[in-house]
Amino acid sequence: MGSNENAKQNAPLRSLAPGERFCGWYLLKQAQNAATGGGKPYLNFRLTDNSGELPGKFWDYAGPIGAGDAGQAVWASGRVESYQNAVQLSLDDLRLADGQDDVDLRRIIPAAPYDAGQMLAYVERTLQGLADADYRAVCLALLERHRDAFALLPGAKGMHHAFLHGLLMHTANMMRQADFLSKLYADVIDRSLLLAGTFLHDIGKLAEYSTTALGLVSDYSREGMLLGHIFLGTEEVGEAARELGIPEEKRLLLQHLLASHHGRVEFGAIVLPKCAEAELLAGIDMVDSRMEIYRETYADTPTGQFSRQKVYGLNNQAVYRPETDPSQAGGTGEQS
Amino acid sequence: MGSNENAKQNAPLRSLAPGERFCGWYLLKQAQNAATGGGKPYLNFRLTDNSGELPGKFWDYAGPIGAGDAGQAVWASGRVESYQNAVQLSLDDLRLADGQDDVDLRRIIPAAPYDAGQMLAYVERTLQGLADADYRAVCLALLERHRDAFALLPGAKGMHHAFLHGLLMHTANMMRQADFLSKLYADVIDRSLLLAGTFLHDIGKLAEYSTTALGLVSDYSREGMLLGHIFLGTEEVGEAARELGIPEEKRLLLQHLLASHHGRVEFGAIVLPKCAEAELLAGIDMVDSRMEIYRETYADTPTGQFSRQKVYGLNNQAVYRPETDPSQAGGTGEQS
Amino acid sequence: MGSNENAKQNAPLRSLAPGERFCGWYLLKQAQNAATGGGKPYLNFRLTDNSGELPGKFWDYAGPIGAGDAGQAVWASGRVESYQNAVQLSLDDLRLADGQDDVDLRRIIPAAPYDAGQMLAYVERTLQGLADADYRAVCLALLERHRDAFALLPGAKGMHHAFLHGLLMHTANMMRQADFLSKLYADVIDRSLLLAGTFLHDIGKLAEYSTTALGLVSDYSREGMLLGHIFLGTEEVGEAARELGIPEEKRLLLQHLLASHHGRVEFGAIVLPKCAEAELLAGIDMVDSRMEIYRETYADTPTGQFSRQKVYGLNNQAVYRPETDPSQAGGTGEQS
Amino acid sequence: MGSNENAKQNAPLRSLAPGERFCGWYLLKQAQNAATGGGKPYLNFRLTDNSGELPGKFWDYAGPIGAGDAGQAVWASGRVESYQNAVQLSLDDLRLADGQDDVDLRRIIPAAPYDAGQMLAYVERTLQGLADADYRAVCLALLERHRDAFALLPGAKGMHHAFLHGLLMHTANMMRQADFLSKLYADVIDRSLLLAGTFLHDIGKLAEYSTTALGLVSDYSREGMLLGHIFLGTEEVGEAARELGIPEEKRLLLQHLLASHHGRVEFGAIVLPKCAEAELLAGIDMVDSRMEIYRETYADTPTGQFSRQKVYGLNNQAVYRPETDPSQAGGTGEQS
């Protein structure tokens, strides 16, 4: 792993200064194999961790790592240099993490701002408590099958919840909402169906993305591109329900909730919602996605100002962060 | 009021049989002045109450009641007859109710399936408890100004909540949701702003509709047609906020929530939602409207079947009522 | 079966004249249970066969046949009467056909204008000749599973090919086109994949419709309403491919062809076509559907004139039938 | 023409190495007149041929060639140099080709992958064989009028068939399809009308583009911008039909096929298709355009992968090239 004496290990990228030596686990954001005018191979790359991002070069490097490895966690060691007033890295070692390595992903990749273990426990506890044994069985079977990937996966590629445990956080939040609303609209909503559909709604994303050895999303998978997560989830839930022998109507309703949960065909829904639980699930998904985009946008927007950029997921508009910051206000004490 | 001896008084229309005499308060659903071949004037009409609807004629009647009085409550007395195997009414007296009459509207017009007094008390108590004194002041001032009409008005013309106290029921339900969601998304949502906007969001409907002496909606008003309830509410809230001297940013935010609460310009929004509370309000409004349309549609649909008609407010589709009726199930006991 | 002496049996409806007695198998197009002013039950109905349609009444009939039996084949006997210058039927017997009855459906229901046996033989022979053993296996397995229903089902509900064997005719015609085009575009089209996708493209319609005892379509099925034929077909093909153990990429491609074959999401496609065979299948489906609508429309339009009605499936326009009728012209002899 | 001793003549651009001299005919892709800091004029340019593209400079060059000549074939001679690790050209001579020059366009501009002479012969033979003498006369008259330009022109500007003989290849392929489909749908399709419309459908492109001395497309023409090729073709066909005195209905049908061949007004159709031949022509045009875009896209996409770019003409998506390459498979032997 190169000469690492005196090297700072796993130091935040932002803390590195020209002249220092370093080594540690980082995320390889980009990589391009290139050659000098004289024909010598080298690697152009960018590393990131939660503190920032730095460019660099690995001279006389001819592979095996290249463009196809973007999105992987890597072990990198080398020296920090200065070039045209900017900091860049010069490597003497680089290799991909594999399943053996003990990499602390939370140091190099953004993660959900809540405790993943507690969120997972809440989800499981809620599913175990579903009144309807059929819906409960399907949910627990699929949780069992996918537990680790489900707990780790980001919620979306780019749009919202694009961080570790994002899918779990999105799902858990939606289940809390579904729980509340199933009571508010108890005369039309079957709580077991709604909660089961909410838990399962994005299960197809596990197949829609390609993931690296460490479980990071690197791209859409072939089946994700050709069939889409809505189809993939609806198909898998149908198959699981058939295996468990649950009644046909319940299987169809559960599949219908997944198939329609984007609410409009131009957003990818296979069919439009045709029962109250399907309609409500589509509404909950919309609300939770939008609130998360606001949370992420506000994090980069000073109070009393508009976001610097138009936000694609918010109707492509600049949005306003009010002067009063509710997360500071604390004034949510009184309620009826 | 005609000879009412032996007449059944305020009897449900469905209970009337040929040969009986009747008198009482009913809703005049339609009325048309006509003339016989021999040139004698008479009135064609339909009466309704919560039990049903009957056609009838008032022979030798030349007014003053006519087509323009549809939607009014009337005192009617006469005889029940049979014509071509169908029941119809023949009147000897007819007059409009005025403010003096002690008419029990709930007998002749559908009303919200909840106790209006309790809903109003919940709304008022919640507003009094708002942490932010400015938003609280605007809400209480407008509640004070419009209390009676606000409590009585239907929620919409035809689409959903089209019954007495409908606006109140819609508003109260949405406030319960807003209350819950302001906690779930506490880091981006100012609870006071969201609840104030929720309470006020349809306040412009008070001006959008023409109402009869008894407070029933008969049609859109001129200002409702020319400016629309979204504009009218946004304007009134701005005016009230200015009178109370609340800070400019809070006034703008409140007006923004009203102006954007239909979410999309093709649904009538003046601007698109540009802050988290506005986005959430639009979502809550959509969810509550849709759930109410499901409630009303399911009431006419047997379990395990599709609705007989396509439902305009549900993407113009036939919708499915599952075999399990949640209002009978009771099985919502266990929760995490 | 009533007194059928001297009754015309299985006579075309158009040939019946007032005063005659009749009996035979017909299609029950509409039925409504009603009661006379005096409270006596009777049935209002309409019968059709390939010659026309007649209304009628079955006096003193209280069931079991009613509105829910529309679309069924029935045995009817009675007398032909005249009422207000129009012919109507008066029954003394009526019962549903069941699987036992030897009903000649082609006499009472329109059928495809080609020989169903030959079309089915062409389809099977073509599938047996597919070069790719995997695609061939899936097709033959599903043909085996659904042979009878596939050969009998109409192609669509109302829009086009809405007659017996319609799905078979539509599929066979499309396969002929696919065969030709796979040669014309041989450098981008895998003939086996295209022909397999073409054969299977509407296989989900077998589950989308409810059928009567005789195999007639009466309505959309529950799963047809909740998931749609595109999903149902894509799911079934995936399941069959998995059972047969064909390679994953081929399964995905076949599912992709089904999932995208409506070409645009506003026409129901789950995903847009993403390979050449999927694009071509969508084009072939569009062409064959439109040509069939023209064939059916021209049948009711004199040459040199516009169709009397706007045609929904042809962009909701009146279309023109040229003066020269190609089916008479015969002049297609010379070709390069 | 400069000192060309020892110069490589008409060498593929990709084969040129720093230090060599070269001369020959190339395509001038871009040109910009510029000046050095010291005020001396020079030309910045890029040359292309079928092997690749190279940048270069012509020092001390003040014209007459400039930006307006992009798209022209030029004679260039000079030296190959190296600048910042990249090859660039330094010229000592440059002039436009004119009609006199014997330039082999196929060396410097991409051409259709089929033999143009054979395609043209097929088109002409097919038109001569049309059963209907009127449609035949119009086609042959316009083929006579435009033979050379028709055979040389690209099929579209950028989207598909954007190479020499592209229009001819597109038209010939479509005619093969039209021929087949006129038999498959012989009861609604007049083969002569369909084939005539197919031959003529893009004839307006001859006027829509501006061409250089050698027949290359350089831009849209003024009439192309102001009226569009659909109008221009429909107008010219109408005029030719009138001159030849063909019956009015046939003239109108032929004009209608051209006016509607883009199928939807948002794609430029003047009217929507209103007869079977018009509908079919629009379908054939769509299919052939899309298949050609796939052919061109697959050429840059490895098997088993998605295209690197989203493809504008394929619904702006990345498309998938299956693992099995049909052009290698050869397995199209067996057919029914």
Add this chain to the structure above:
Amino acid sequence: MGSNENAKQNAPLRSLAPGERFCGWYLLKQAQNAATGGGKPYLNFRLTDNSGELPGKFWDYAGPIGAGDAGQAVWASGRVESYQNAVQLSLDDLRLADGQDDVDLRRIIPAAPYDAGQMLAYVERTLQGLADADYRAVCLALLERHRDAFALLPGAKGMHHAFLHGLLMHTANMMRQADFLSKLYADVIDRSLLLAGTFLHDIGKLAEYSTTALGLVSDYSREGMLLGHIFLGTEEVGEAARELGIPEEKRLLLQHLLASHHGRVEFGAIVLPKCAEAELLAGIDMVDSRMEIYRETYADTPTGQFSRQKVYGLNNQAVYRPETDPSQAGGTGEQS
């Protein structure tokens, strides 16, 4: 012409009373051949004139007049009867008007509310005064060719200006606007081009409609259906310009103005406006059409009220007629 002694001749339909005899010229609005129960033929019809509309029957009439003659002027004579409290006509003679008859169309068909002769004189005088001799020549040539039909034709089928001289009134009003605006925007607008385009913009309607012997519009013509008035006008103007040898750019501009005058492709424009005069012409056409629809709608709407119907050509809305009637106000005296 039947026994017309004592018959009222050419009396307004509204003035006819049961028992009277009548004869005269009227418009045949509808006609249907029918037969009595006993098999005797008769004609069901409706006549209109500017005073109103009446139904009637011609007993024992077997033709030749039938449904295809709706829209024709007819000579009718017979007796006025009373049936079920309503007036209806019973004929003893009926024949179509031909070119010989001296029918006063203005008595039986609504006409423009202005003097047609003066409007035509204004149009011609304005065209003769165009500064540009080329545009002037085209306009005068086409005016000469179509003078009578141009002066008589309605402006549209149903939407607006649907009365005699409607096209002339629409064109003349637009020319007045064009004249004013060409001065207001004199730095971008060529007055001659704009006025020529305005005069010619709907010239294609002369071919788009089928007309009766008296010049009344009965339906769309075949070429109107297959090519549309925008194409037909653009083609004819191009042909006229070529015959007159006007410069190519001017011909193209004039054709462009016609081809783009509906402003948006979804409204039928062949191309979008691409020069200032084309844009302005589209604006003027929109304004004049809408103002005329308002004029016609207000005629049926009391002041201070909304129109009883939604108006298709005004965005399908009910529109408001203000309390102040400008046609009575007279208060337009003062201006700057």
Add this chain to the structure above:
Amino acid sequence: MGSNENAKQNAPLRSLAPGERFCGWYLLKQAQNAATGGGKPYLNFRLTDNSGELPGKFWDYAGPIGAGDAGQAVWASGRVESYQNAVQLSLDDLRLADGQDDVDLRRIIPAAPYDAGQMLAYVERTLQGLADADYRAVCLALLERHRDAFALLPGAKGMHHAFLHGLLMHTANMMRQADFLSKLYADVIDRSLLLAGTFLHDIGKLAEYSTTALGLVSDYSREGMLLGHIFLGTEEVGEAARELGIPEEKRLLLQHLLASHHGRVEFGAIVLPKCAEAELLAGIDMVDSRMEIYRETYADTPTGQFSRQKVYGLNNQAVYRPETDPSQAGGTGEQS
């Protein structure tokens, strides 16, 4: 203000040559605070005036001026330098203009090509002459309130009339059109209402933009972003009308004209036009905006050519400037 001896004062930027000293008032188009590699602060900026635009640096400058001051007028002095063959400025002094400074804005910012004083006088005189005293009163009150800002403000941010006095020019031109059209359509148009609505239609822009000390637009204001100029104007006009006590119907009509003046909800209209004056105002606004965009586009387009760029406000197309330039032609002499 730095050493300004021998400095050119207020010289056009285009006239400055390397080596010269300069000082004067310019517009600060962009500004960014930056730091050298060695950590020294400096300012990157661009200045503009009506002659052009130049980049520059102010070394060792640490504020207070920065990115937030873009759009302000500044006093700048320094030296003209040459860097990489391009001219750039090096400053020794920079400060913002304030209300005290006597800055000739017309030298540094584009202004309307007409005399602002005369335009304002025309507007005021026309309003004073309105026949209806109520509409007159509202207009004059709002003119009084906003006279200076109304006369100075640009007409739009970027799209059209984006120069000093642009709003005034746009409004005055539209009033001339409104005046003419109110006479042409005198039977449906109330001239006073139309002219009042025209004058007031964009009054909300005064609140929609943030302006600098000198009245220049720098950005959208917070209320402009949250409510939009259409709402803001409609609200203010309603408030003014209420204060003046004008009749309710007139207030509603005036508000309706403002609320609907963008004509379509996708263009921002709060409601669609529902009376003739509202429809006409929307038409006039569209025409004047488009004609101005043509004027500005033609200024950069040679005659006989298409604009170099697609123009966003003209349906995103390249537009054609005819060979004949009407502003040179002068030939608008003759008219009927």
